[in-house]
Structures are given as C-alpha cells and as structure tokens.
Amino acid sequence: MKNCAYALVVNGTDGKSDSITAGRPMRDTFVISTDTKIIEMAPRIYFERNSAVISGEMMKKLDDIAANASKYRNLQVYIQGHSSAEGDSDFNMNISRERAKSVLRYLAEKRGLSPLSMTTAGYGAEVPLADGNSEGANVKNRRVEIILIGDKQ
Amino acid sequence: MKRAFLLIFLAFIPFFMSCGRAPEPVTSAESVFNAATEAMVKGDDPSAITFYYSLVNDYPSFKKYKSDIYYRLGTLLYKTERYDEAEKIFVIFSVKFSGDDRLKKVYEKLINIYVQEFHDDAKAQKIRDAYAKKFGGTPTLQAIDNTINIIKSADSDGAGLLALDASSVFVEKLEKSASLDRDAFPVCGVISDGVKSPDGKFYTEIKKNYLYYGAAGESSSRIPQSKGASAPQWSWDSRFIVFTTAAGHRGPRHIKVYDSKTGKTSDIFWAKGVSPMLAVSPDAGTSKIIFCYNSRLWIINRDGSSVSLLDKNRACPDPVMMAWSKDGGKLVFSRKNDPDTFYICSLGRRYVEDIN
Incomplete structure (x- = not known):
C-alpha cells in the first residue's frame, strides 16, 4: 500500500475505536476480523545492523507465519522493510528494501507460499517504531512487518 | 549587631516585595502547551488544535517550542482535513523554520495539499522545486511525482498504469x-x-x-x-x-x-x-x-x-x-x-x- 493515502477506522466490539493511517507505525501486532475477511499484522522480523540476512530465530518465526497464512483463502501479503536511522538515507532505503526482499524470497522459495498477491516495499528510517538513536531503539527499528489479508475459510 | 539586623533585613527583601503582588496566572503559555500535548497524545485532535491556535494567537511572544507548535498544529489540521488552514500554517513553518528537520515532511504535505485538494499545479511545482533544491531527488519525491502522474493520467490507458507503483x-x-x-x-x-x-x-x-x-x-x-x-x-x-x-x-x-x-x-x-x-x-x-x-x-x-x-x-x-x-x-x-x-x-x- 505504498504511496497510498489511507485511513482504516476500526470499531471494536468493546465500543472503543482506533484508526490506522498511512505513515503511522503500529506499536503492537494486530488481528482485525470482519464477517468475511481477516487482516493481520504478523510478528515482526528483526535484523542485525547493516544486514538483510534472516537469522535462524527469525526463520522459525517466518515458518510460523507461513503456517498461519495457510488458513487464509485469497491471501494477500504486504512485506514492509524498515531500517534504523544510523546510515544515510539512501543506504537506509536500500537496506529496508533488501530486508523486505529477503523475507519475500524466504516465503516464496522455502515455504512455497502461493498467495494471490505479494508485494514488498522499503521505507528506510522514515517510519520508526522507536524514537531516538539508542541501540535499543535501533534494534527495534531494523525490522520487517508483514500484513496478511485474506478471506475467512 | 546592627550589621546582623541589616543582613536579616536584606535576606527578607524578596519576601516583602512579593507581598501584595497578584499570584501567577494559572493559564501560562507553558501550561497551554502541556495541555495541547496531552490532548494530542490522547487523540483529542479538536482540543489540541484549539490549544495550539491559542499559543499562536494569544502568546505570540512565547518562543519556546515555537517550531513544534506550528508543526503539530499544521499536522493536526492536515490530519483532520482542514486543508486551507493546514496550508497557511505549513507555509509559515517553511519560512520561519527553514532549517528544521521536519521541513521535508512539511513540503511533502504541502505538495499533497496543492495537488490533491487545491489542484494547483503551479504552487505544487514551486514546492517540489524547493524540495529538490534542499533535499535532492529522494525516493519520497519520486513517489510524489508518481502520484501526480496518476492524477494526470487516465486510469484506463497504459500510460496511466506505468505511472503507478x-x-x-x-x-x-x-x-x-x-x-x-x-x-x-x-x-x-x-x-x-x-x-x-x-x-x-x-x-x-x-x-x-x-x-x-x-x-x-x-x-x-x-x-x-x-x-x-x-x-x-x-x-x-x-x-x-x-x-x-x-x-x-x-x-x-x-x-x-x-x-x-x-x-x-x-x-x-x-x-x-x-x-x-x-x-x-x-x-x-x-x-x-x-x-x-x-x-x-x-x-x-x-x-x-x-x-x-x-x-x-x-x-x-x-x-x-x-x-x-x-x-x-x-x-x-x-x-x-x-x-x-x-x-x-x-x-x-x-x-x-x-x-x-
């Protein structure tokens, strides 16, 4: 959904509501279920500094995500890469794209995920999850977020 | 002895001077700013906008957090689709705080306002030129260019498709x-x-x-x-x-x-x-x-x-x-x-x- 201005207003069964807008990072993973569809933000995949290589631990997470994705019909997968703000903006943009592509390759080749659509996007350090330049913040920001959208079985 | 009394008297001068003076007003610029921040964090956008407007109009000499006030006010107005007002605030921000890190985001929002809401290509182009001069041809600017192309192209033809991401x-x-x-x-x-x-x-x-x-x-x-x-x-x-x-x-x-x-x-x-x-x-x-x-x-x-x-x-x-x-x-x-x-x-x- 890159380059797309959108606002998703979610009304919860508890009477509370919240909105998801373009450029706003989601602090927590979420599952939104309607009568026919499920939108889910899967657990985040984290990366080492300056690296787009998926670690063994993160591969297990991706395996779980792929297994979970099998419950959807007409699955659409949005893979969004991010970086910390340590490098220059070109480097950050590039590494964020590479991270998203690494996840795409893993899901397509190792897990044989066969969705209706799959898309990668890189956002560099433009949408940080944690503010600041501390190592703690950087670790959180070097990430890939995966949004799954599908029909209920 | 006289000297000791003099020292005690001097020490109490501030106390004597404060007697009879009106108390500090409860509503200071700082407290309005804090209230605006709190409203924004809670997601109460209308109240936050009122507080930030109050800081701009009622406390023009309040210099602290000036750039934050303009940026947040413009962003909230933009978010709530009050584009006429957002444009005015962002233009002021871009002139007053040209060295601010958030200028890039302000330019991006101005381009979107001019292209998508005002349909004013000339103004959008002016901001795009300023953006390119200051920040170069970044991916974000290219993305905005694509958006402009989408709007200019008919969706049904191939050229329109190629302008898309x-x-x-x-x-x-x-x-x-x-x-x-x-x-x-x-x-x-x-x-x-x-x-x-x-x-x-x-x-x-x-x-x-x-x-x-x-x-x-x-x-x-x-x-x-x-x-x-x-x-x-x-x-x-x-x-x-x-x-x-x-x-x-x-x-x-x-x-x-x-x-x-x-x-x-x-x-x-x-x-x-x-x-x-x-x-x-x-x-x-x-x-x-x-x-x-x-x-x-x-x-x-x-x-x-x-x-x-x-x-x-x-x-x-x-x-x-x-x-x-x-x-x-x-x-x-x-x-x-x-x-x-x-x-x-x-x-x-x-x-x-x-x-x-």
Missing part, C-alpha cells in the same frame, strides 16, 4: 493467441550477440561472458557487474540496459540495470528460480521490469523499490520471449515447449478493496 499493477486477464501483432509488441533490442540501441547511437555486445557497451562505430568497454550476462535488452529510450547474471545454473540469478548516463550498474533483485528473460516497460526511463520467478510473473520498479506478484496463475514456466506492448497496457510471452502459442496478459490497476 509496481505494486499497483496486476494481470487482469490472460488470453492465448496463435498470432501476434508485431507492431504492438516490438521486442526492444534483445542482445543475443550485438545490437544497436533503439536510437542507433550506441552499441552493445556480449564478449567472453561479459557485456560491453560503447558509442556506435567506436570501441566498447565492459559493463560493470556483467559477468554471466544473459539476454540483455535496451530500454525504449536507449538509456538503460537491463540484463540478468548467474554464476551457474543452480545458483541465484540477479536482475541488473546498467545506466549509460551514470555508468553504474544496479542489482535490483536476485533469487533462485529467476528466468533470464525480462520485459521492460515502454515509458521513458523504463519505470518497470517484468520477470519470471518461481514460474510466476512478477513486476519490479526499475530502481528496485518494490517487488510484486503480477498474476495469480503459474503462467510463465520457461518463457522464451517476453515483450511489453507499445501502449504499456499488455504483456505477451511464449513458452519453451509451446512456442507457437502467445500468452497475452491485459494489465490493470489493483485497487485497495473494501474489506467489509
């Missing part, structure tokens, strides 16, 4: 055909041995497993990162050469783009199972490339910025020819074991669907 293009319909209109699908200079660029000014050839490039009639030089190049082809405007490389049959294959203007090669995607044949879009600069990966068609922006599955069918095992139509709206390919059948894909725009 790769992730917004997909195969609407797949048809088989026994014949092909070669004029509609000119395969643009696939380099098997050596070939001139479409404008005839340059020459490219494969020699000893490497790709070479030079002005027509002169000696050529080796293109960087071109070892093991396969089926390279020219972009329609004769600027880019798009090709794949692979170290061996089982290893990953890399999709690369050589820019003859800068002399640089970009590696935009690599994976096992990528086929050598590529299709380059017919727009100037070749904004997109279609390729076959894991027997499915994928599309990627020429700068590698997004990779997207193009079709839902496993339509393209072993493509022997692939071409994009002149108008940008169709793709054709043929398969190794079925060379007489042409598969024609009509490309369409993917919309974000209503999820209810």
Whole structure:
C-alpha cells in the first residue's frame, strides 16, 4: 500500500475505536476480523545492523507465519522493510528494501507460499517504531512487518 | 549587631516585595502547551488544535517550542482535513523554520495539499522545486511525482498504469493467441550477440561472458557487474540496459540495470528460480521490469523499490520471449515447449478493496 493515502477506522466490539493511517507505525501486532475477511499484522522480523540476512530465530518465526497464512483463502501479503536511522538515507532505503526482499524470497522459495498477491516495499528510517538513536531503539527499528489479508475459510 | 539586623533585613527583601503582588496566572503559555500535548497524545485532535491556535494567537511572544507548535498544529489540521488552514500554517513553518528537520515532511504535505485538494499545479511545482533544491531527488519525491502522474493520467490507458507503483499493477486477464501483432509488441533490442540501441547511437555486445557497451562505430568497454550476462535488452529510450547474471545454473540469478548516463550498474533483485528473460516497460526511463520467478510473473520498479506478484496463475514456466506492448497496457510471452502459442496478459490497476 505504498504511496497510498489511507485511513482504516476500526470499531471494536468493546465500543472503543482506533484508526490506522498511512505513515503511522503500529506499536503492537494486530488481528482485525470482519464477517468475511481477516487482516493481520504478523510478528515482526528483526535484523542485525547493516544486514538483510534472516537469522535462524527469525526463520522459525517466518515458518510460523507461513503456517498461519495457510488458513487464509485469497491471501494477500504486504512485506514492509524498515531500517534504523544510523546510515544515510539512501543506504537506509536500500537496506529496508533488501530486508523486505529477503523475507519475500524466504516465503516464496522455502515455504512455497502461493498467495494471490505479494508485494514488498522499503521505507528506510522514515517510519520508526522507536524514537531516538539508542541501540535499543535501533534494534527495534531494523525490522520487517508483514500484513496478511485474506478471506475467512 | 546592627550589621546582623541589616543582613536579616536584606535576606527578607524578596519576601516583602512579593507581598501584595497578584499570584501567577494559572493559564501560562507553558501550561497551554502541556495541555495541547496531552490532548494530542490522547487523540483529542479538536482540543489540541484549539490549544495550539491559542499559543499562536494569544502568546505570540512565547518562543519556546515555537517550531513544534506550528508543526503539530499544521499536522493536526492536515490530519483532520482542514486543508486551507493546514496550508497557511505549513507555509509559515517553511519560512520561519527553514532549517528544521521536519521541513521535508512539511513540503511533502504541502505538495499533497496543492495537488490533491487545491489542484494547483503551479504552487505544487514551486514546492517540489524547493524540495529538490534542499533535499535532492529522494525516493519520497519520486513517489510524489508518481502520484501526480496518476492524477494526470487516465486510469484506463497504459500510460496511466506505468505511472503507478509496481505494486499497483496486476494481470487482469490472460488470453492465448496463435498470432501476434508485431507492431504492438516490438521486442526492444534483445542482445543475443550485438545490437544497436533503439536510437542507433550506441552499441552493445556480449564478449567472453561479459557485456560491453560503447558509442556506435567506436570501441566498447565492459559493463560493470556483467559477468554471466544473459539476454540483455535496451530500454525504449536507449538509456538503460537491463540484463540478468548467474554464476551457474543452480545458483541465484540477479536482475541488473546498467545506466549509460551514470555508468553504474544496479542489482535490483536476485533469487533462485529467476528466468533470464525480462520485459521492460515502454515509458521513458523504463519505470518497470517484468520477470519470471518461481514460474510466476512478477513486476519490479526499475530502481528496485518494490517487488510484486503480477498474476495469480503459474503462467510463465520457461518463457522464451517476453515483450511489453507499445501502449504499456499488455504483456505477451511464449513458452519453451509451446512456442507457437502467445500468452497475452491485459494489465490493470489493483485497487485497495473494501474489506467489509
């Protein structure tokens, strides 16, 4: 959904509501279920500094995500890469794209995920999850977020 | 003794002076700012906007957090679709705080306001020029350019499709055909041995497993990162050469783009199972490339910025020819074991669907 201005207003069964807008990072993973569809933000995949290589631990997470994705019909997968703000903006943009592509390759080749659509996007350090330049913040920001959208079985 | 009394008296002077003075007002600029921040954090946008306006209008001498006040007020007005007011505040911000880190975001919002809400191309262009001068041609600006192009193009025609991000293009319909209109699908200079660029000014050839490039009639030089190049082809405007490389049959294959203007090669995607044949879009600069990966068609922006599955069918095992139509709206390919059948894909725009 890159380059797309959108606002998703979610009304919860508890009477509370919240909105998801373009450029706003989601602090927590979420599952939104309607009568026919499920939108889910899967657990985040984290990366080492300056690296787009998926670690063994993160591969297990991706395996779980792929297994979970099998419950959807007409699955659409949005893979969004991010970086910390340590490098220059070109480097950050590039590494964020590479991270998203690494996840795409893993899901397509190792897990044989066969969705209706799959898309990668890189956002560099433009949408940080944690503010600041501390190592703690950087670790959180070097990430890939995966949004799954599908029909209920 | 007298001196001791004098010292005690002096020590109490501030106390005596404060007696009879009016107490500090409860509503200070600082407390309004805090209230605005609190309202914003809680998501109470209307109250936050009222507080920030109060700081701008009632406390003009309150210099602390000035840039924050203008930025947050503009952002909240923008978020709540009060674009006239947001524009005014952002213009003030861009003049007063031209060195602020958030200027980039303010410019982006101003461009969106001018293009999408005011339909004022001249003002949008002015901000885009200021943006490019200050920050250069960033990916964000390119994305905004794409948005502007989308608005200017009709969605139904191929040019409109090519202005979209790769992730917004997909195969609407797949048809088989026994014949092909070669004029509609000119395969643009696939380099098997050596070939001139479409404008005839340059020459490219494969020699000893490497790709070479030079002005027509002169000696050529080796293109960087071109070892093991396969089926390279020219972009329609004769600027880019798009090709794949692979170290061996089982290893990953890399999709690369050589820019003859800068002399640089970009590696935009690599994976096992990528086929050598590529299709380059017919727009100037070749904004997109279609390729076959894991027997499915994928599309990627020429700068590698997004990779997207193009079709839902496993339509393209072993493509022997692939071409994009002149108008940008169709793709054709043929398969190794079925060379007489042409598969024609009509490309369409993917919309974000209503999820209810």
